[in-house]
Amino acid sequence: MWSACVNLDATKAATGGGDSVAKFWDATTGTELRSFDHKHIVKGVALDSATTRLATACSDKHVRVFDVTDGGSSASPLLDVALTGACRSVLWSADDSALLVPAFDKLYKVDVASGTASDPVSLGGEVQDMAWVGPSSAGQLCLAAGKNAVFVDTHKMAITASHKLDYVLESVAAHPAHPEYFLTGGKDHVWVQAHSMKDGSVVTQLDGHHGPVHVVRFTNEGDRFVTGSDDSTVRIWSVNSILPE
Numbered sequence: 001m002w003s004a005c006v007n008l009d010a011t012k013a014a015t016g017g018g019d020s021v022a023k024f025w026d027a028t029t030g031t032e033l034r035s036f037d038h039k040h041i042v043k044g045v046a047l048d049s050a051t052t053r054l055a056t057a058c059s060d061k062h063v064r065v066f067d068v069t070d071g072g073s074s075a076s077p078l079l080d081v082a083l084t085g086a087c088r089s090v091l092w093s094a095d096d097s098a099l100l101v102p103a104f105d106k107l108y109k110v111d112v113a114s115g116t117a118s119d120p121v122s123l124g125g126e127v128q129d130m131a132w133v134g135p136s137s138a139g140q141l142c143l144a145a146g147k148n149a150v151f152v153d154t155h156k157m158a159i160t161a162s163h164k165l166d167y168v169l170e171s172v173a174a175h176p177a178h179p180e181y182f183l184t185g186g187k188d189h190v191w192v193q194a195h196s197m198k199d200g201s202v203v204t205q206l207d208g209h210h211g212p213v214h215v216v217r218f219t220n221e222g223d224r225f226v227t228g229s230d231d232s233t234v235r236i237w238s239v240n241s242i243l244p245e
Contacts, residue, residue, distance in 0.1 A: 002041060002042060003044050003045045005046055006027055012026065012027055012033075020039065020042065021042065023036070034054075034066075035075070036054070038060070039060045039062075040060035042056050043057055043058065043087065045090070049096055050096070052067065053068065053096075055099050057087035057090040057102075061084065062087065063080075063083065063110060064080045065078045081110050083117060085104025087103050089102055094139070098112060103120070104127070105124065105126050106121060107123060109154060119157070121152055121157055123150050125146015127143055127145045128170050129143065129169070129172060130144075133175065139155040140153060140176075142173065142174045142182065144184070147165050149172045161197060165195070167187065168186060168188060169184055169187070170186055170212060170215070171184065171217075177221075182194070182195050186213060190209045191206060191213070192213055203242065209229035212229065214228055214229060215228040223239050
């Protein structure tokens with residue numbers, strides 16, 4: 001499995017896998033509700049806020065939208081847009097009017113009504129991870145793109161900050177309650193690192209994992225963050241571990 005998501009009340013889920021299939025599930029019972037065949041690996045899935053549509057990001061360079069409602073019997077996509085590179089992930093905008101899609105080393109904003117893709121934002125490396133900084137309504141994204149931690153205002157589709165580090169990033173996270181820092185996990189080391197948003201320098205290095213750190217995420221409240229590693233563990237940290245005393 002390459003990707004998974006749940007809806008806002010955690011009653012429904014979606015998954016995408018190496019079998020080139022996206023699936024829609026009842027998260028409370030584990031029952032498969034719908035299945036959508038693709039032409040390549042499904043690396044990103046996202047449900048809209050009403051849990052009526054599923055967006056998928058596929059390695060065949062296409063982003064698609066499917067109807068997942070009981071009345072939607074067709075497995076054909078409502079929307080199918082070709083981009084310039086393999087699509088790694090996908091997120092809905094806060095009002096469900098657009099999709100944010102990284103295609104290899106570029107970020108696109110796709111208008112769902114028209115299927116029109118914006119001019120891309122070049123990120124400087126292949127995207128491995130993408131996440132909102134705070135609520136999606138703020139429109140602020142952070143992306144791990146090669147060795148670059150990139151921050152984008154998706155309302156303007158403009159980079160607000162970018163820091164080139166000395167290792168390939170697997171994940172990056174930031175939180176509006178702590179705008180002076182961002183967190184990273186890397187492909188080639190076992191540490192979680194907190195960096196200065198001002199210049200990208202390492203502020204704190206946290207030990208504990210015994211394998212590459214594939215994902216870092218803040219909680220909604222910003223008082224804790226979660227990390228997942230190749231060592232088969234998930235760790236929960238206090239944000240105090242990266243803040244100055």
